[in-house]
Amino acid sequence: MSLIKLECAEKIIEQMKKNICKIILDQVQGTGFFCKIPFPDHSNMLPILITAYHIINDEFLNKEDAKIVLEIKSDPNIKELNLKDRIKFTNEKYDTTIIELKAEDNISDFLELDDIIVDDIISGNNQNKIFVGENIYILEYVKGELNYSTGILSNINENNKFLLRHTCTTGNGSAGSPILSVKSNRVIGIHHSKVTNKSYGLGTFLNYHLKEFISLHTNQK
Numbered sequence: 001m002s003l004i005k006l007e008c009a010e011k012i013i014e015q016m017k018k019n020i021c022k023i024i025l026d027q028v029q030g031t032g033f034f035c036k037i038p039f040p041d042h043s044n045m046l047p048i049l050i051t052a053y054h055i056i057n058d059e060f061l062n063k064e065d066a067k068i069v070l071e072i073k074s075d076p077n078i079k080e081l082n083l084k085d086r087i088k089f090t091n092e093k094y095d096t097t098i099i100e101l102k103a104e105d106n107i108s109d110f111l112e113l114d115d116i117i118v119d120d121i122i123s124g125n126n127q128n129k130i131f132v133g134e135n136i137y138i139l140e141y142v143k144g145e146l147n148y149s150t151g152i153l154s155n156i157n158e159n160n161k162f163l164l165r166h167t168c169t170t171g172n173g174s175a176g177s178p179i180l181s182v183k184s185n186r187v188i189g190i191h192h193s194k195v196t197n198k199s200y201g202l203g204t205f206l207n208y209h210l211k212e213f214i215s216l217h218t219n220q221k
Helices: 006-019 115-123 206-220
Strands: 020-025 028-038 045-051 067-071 079-082 088-091 096-100 135-142 145-156 163-166 178-181 186-194 201-205
Touching: 006 020, 006 135, 006 145, 020 135, 028 115, 028 135, 028 206, 045 206, 088 206, 096 206, 115 186, 115 206, 135 186, 186 206, 201 206
Parallel strands: none
Antiparallel strands: 020 028, 020 067, 028 045, 045 096, 067 079, 088 096, 135 145, 135 178, 145 163, 163 201, 178 186, 186 201
């Protein structure tokens, strides 16, 4: 695995401060990240918060008074988001939850999707295998501290092509963290967990669940 270049490492540090957050929900803590997705095409970009399903699930989202607290390193103010009247998507199979962000949230910095993921969403193609063997890194908010780890995207499950394995070393509280390609410095997936007694972690590619989210939103319109 090649090392991350200095200019890339400096950008990673800035991304961690602005683009990822600690999600505080009762006794649960995880990582979330801010992203913009093509909706329904490049001319209309929708800002969203992405995290893991086991951090924020459908049972919680369906509550009338559902609120979450976000801690962002570059913002001294703790943000409380009322989830009422927002477009939301959650899927246990993908272990992913997506929540619409609004102008009043005052979040202005977003991670970008890799161009291949964007093309997949628009064209409906599946190009996930092109990422296998790529150097990747994960931004995480572990135990209240920002961190990142590097590794390789090592495998895609043949039966469930949205599932992936990676060799990044992650810590507790990293569920919901973005997986980024070193080559493009953009998001390709979401981390879920490390596997006990194994040398790899699990995640999913974003294109599958973003397609479902976009479809749901379009139908609502």
